[in-house]
């Protein structure tokens with residue numbers, strides 16, 4: 357399985373993302389610059405965190421117009437796994453690949469620390485290696501992680517089981533219903549504010565994020581590897 361790690365001007369978690377999938381997971385990975393014309397050769401698309409285009413206007417608002425986003429939309433429509441972490445999640449929201457919007461943290465402060473997450477849905481291609489309601493430790497690092505959507509959208513997210521991760525205990529940013537990560541209706545585009553790529557090795561303080569990447573590969577193998 358080969359991953360593309362999309363790099364925008366201002367991305368700053370691309371190296372962590374690459375390290376997570378290449379070195380810790382043992383999958384193939386390549387950096388792909390924002391002006392790329394095609395993502396056809398990749399099986400999975402990763403949008404890392406950072407401050408794409410300086411977070412001007414709103415975080416993710418400029419990045420969504422970059423060349424590569426047409427290809428990300430194409431990959432999502434083709435059913436490939438697309439994961440957006442932090443700024444990557446914000447880009448997916450701005451691009452309309454996920455519903456809702458991101459507001460500034462209710463404290464109006466940038467928060468960087470480890471938080472507890474609950475795996476609210478473990479029946480997705482990104483979370484199948486976790487137990488249902490498993491509590492995991494994953495770092496956050498954001499100023500705009502206060503997820504918001506209107507009532508009708510929230511009802512739909514709940515009905516379809518699209519809320520994959522919630523904050524457990526303290527909600528660090530004021531997000532609606534403690535939402536930390538959501539998936540699209542089709543089940544192949546996940547956005548989350550916490551950084552699983554920063555929790556892939558006990559030496560880094562924890563490895564709870566690794567199962568997310570393992571889930572993606574597991575699903576891909578089941579779909580692509582033909583038993584002889």
Ligand SMILES: NC(=O)CC[C@H](N)C(=O)O
Pocket residue numbers: 369404405406407408411415441442443444466497498499500501
């Ligand atoms: N780590 C990140 O991706 C930061 C995301 C975004 N720029 C914010 O502050 O909310």
